[in-house]
Amino acid sequence: MTQPDAVEDDFALEANFIEQAEYLEKARFLQLLTEHPDEETIIKKLTGGGAKLLIGPRGCGKSTLLLKAYYLIVAQKTINTLPIYVNFKLALKVEPLYHKGPNAAFWFRRWLFIKVLLSIHNTIADAVEMEVGNALPSKLVLERALSRVEAGRSTDEELDDYALDKVHGAIEEILSLNDMSRCVLLMDDAAHAFSEKQQEDFFDFFREIKSKRISPKAAVYPGVTSHSPSFHVGHDAERVDVWVRPYGSDYERYMIDMARRRFGDTPHDFFETSSEELSLLAYSAFGIPRAFLSMIRAIADSKNSYISSEQKLQRRKVLELSRQGRDMSHATFASLGSKLPAYKAFIESGSKIYQSILSTLKAYNTGKPLPQHGLQFGMKSPISPEIEKTLGFLQYSGLVMPAGDTMRGVKGTYELFDIHFGDLIAENTIVGRRTKSISSFLEVLRGVKHQAWPRINDASLINTAHLGDAPFALALPACQVCGTERPSESARFCSNCGAQLKSASTYESLVSQNISVLPISNRMKKRIKENSNIRTVRDILIDTSRDRLRGIKYIGEIRAAKIISAAEEHIS
Structure with a gap:
């Protein structure tokens, strides 16, 4: 009889779902290749x-x-x-x-x-x-x-x-x-x-x-x-x-062909019966293959939850799964707070700015026929350095994609941006009906891109985002002893405890964090802590032979490699 936890053990196709190319063996990498558009x-x-x-x-x-x-x-x-x-x-x-x-x-x-x-x-x-x-x-x-x-x-x-x-x-x-x-x-x-x-x-x-x-x-x-x-x-x-623009039939073919190569050996071949559902997931990945592969992996791990008796992906589960790509990008954006502590205020303000843009786009689409729904917003040039920096962080995370610029005569020049399609779906920014169908979302996402979109400038964006005082202040490293923020960049001693102030190491801060920050399942984190002395990210990174990880029940070679890669991604 299969033990309850055996479902988490390494399975035959596990290696197909290693999303990062650099972790794939050469033979597997070449076998799973899909041609970029x-x-x-x-x-x-x-x-x-x-x-x-x-x-x-x-x-x-x-x-x-x-x-x-x-x-x-x-x-x-x-x-x-x-x-x-x-x-x-x-x-x-x-x-x-x-x-x-x-x-x-x-x-x-x-x-x-x-x-x-x-x-x-x-x-x-x-x-x-x-x-x-x-x-x-x-x-x-x-x-x-x-x-x-x-x-x-x-x-x-x-x-x-x-x-x-x-x-x-x-x-x-x-x-x-x-x-x-x-x-x-x-x-x-x-x-x-x-x-x-x-x-x-x-x-x-x-x-x-x-x-x-x-x-x-x-x-x-x-x-x-x-x-x-x-x-x-x-x-x-x-x-x-090299960011693939999430538009058109070539994009759909590229993403779905990638899924076929990764998923082709499973007993549930739903590609013929669920083409529209897969296309929606491809669009909700917003041009990021790793996000799409993560969705496919979720289906592979829980086939009975996602696939109906007719061997078709269930609409409700597909709409739930379409959030996963945007959640991954939001997690990457949030992680910048610890990787770039000086820009913590930018990250906090950026989340509010992003939600404000979504609200503006949702209001713009309200009452319009589906073919006229907008997927983009325009920022009037020149963009302030603070807003430009924040938009750069959103681009790094895969939440905002630059789409060129356009002149509007006396109204000025606008820089255009696409916003994560997964958020447009999840936040009712497009379609907006109570009863949502896969085809209605695809009608918008596949539609001809028009020249109308909401226009935003720095002042209106800051106003609608309801940012607090000093929304773009640079944070100074805190005291290593008591955690009090230093009063100025030139300060040599802590104003609270008197300790000598030192410049902070980003690496030391990241590797000292608990493994709870890693994107692995809570069950796996619990199992690691209960069956080993691994507690921090550093503990995983120094386990170069993977002996300590592989000594834990149900962690084999492939799963250990994934945990190591999660730790390396955390500090990179």
Whole structure:
């Protein structure tokens, strides 16, 4: 007899529902590939010359495209380009160095160089036979150096072998020995660390590593990325927007084909009977594949709850599930409060601003025929820096999508934005009828986009959002001893307890949090706490062998990997 908790154990298709591409094994990744609507153009930019910045919110497919470009090159019989895929997801691990001494930028740059050199060994393992030469240090030496940097135990002299000229030299030697024309450096989760100084140092590194034969490509985020003063988007790197616009039949095919590949081996094939229901879920994911896969996973985990006896998705359950994509984006937005504590007031005001925009759009649609319902809003230019920063945070979270700008004659220029379709559905912003049908929502979402939309300016937005005093004040780090906020940026001692004030480390703050903050089930959190001494995010991250996690009942290899990835996502 199956034990009650066995339903949570790893099942055969569990690996198909690992949403993050970087956690999929190569064979599984290639098996589950779905073509991005703009893939041909994007892949050409990634495999060719020139510096590029892949821009889009979390979960929109940046990692998938970088890995596709990498595997496409290494699969060639004759490789003319050296591809190097580097994941900087855990860059925040070295952020505490910025609070311990004056040489943090030096150490961080060495950490970046070592990561690049280590990744060359991965390319050598994945590609056909390749001559390496003597300039590339061994993998073991590089791994030891990386560990020492992350632990803060290396000296400046020890890191001299990992300078810019050494990296250029190792790459150039491989290019020459193998008669290759260029190197494409594919940097995933770049500028991911929520430390402005660390991000600025990364973009200085980006500019310096670029050469005639080395073309850096980096995946970055809108709204939270801080470029260095000497780095200029457009001049130093071309911007490539990879967020799929949630419009039209091509979009529906892209998302549903992805679901077929992940869900195709299950006994419940409802794709023919529930095409409209799946299309609505695709639109409610708002162009973010990770959100859509999360919905499909929910169906796979509880088939009997979602699928009727006619093997069709139930309307009520589909409408409930359509909220999941927006909930994921709202959780990402809320998490910025802890990752960017200085902008806590911006995050709190941003939630009110977002709800105000939804209310304005709902009022605009009230009484209009379905084909005339608006999905966008327009912000009058110029937008104040505070509102622009807040909209950037909403873009990073996947709640607001820029849609270009338009001139309205004497009324001025407006920047257009789409708002998360999941919220439009859940908050009755479109359709608005008591009895909602899947077809009525699709009529609006599939409709021809018209030129009418509510117009908003800074003053009206702040007024309708009912923001309090100092809605965009920057918060200063609190005292580490008593938690009292410091009175000024120049204060050296706490005004309450007298303790010496230190600059706060974002990384230390995040890894010290209880595992309750992670997006795993409450049952799993309870099981971990009851059957191990794991209590904080740090406890999970230091369990590199996963022995402690896998020693817990019903946590196998795949589930342990997912818990680890949740912890890594939390600090990235």
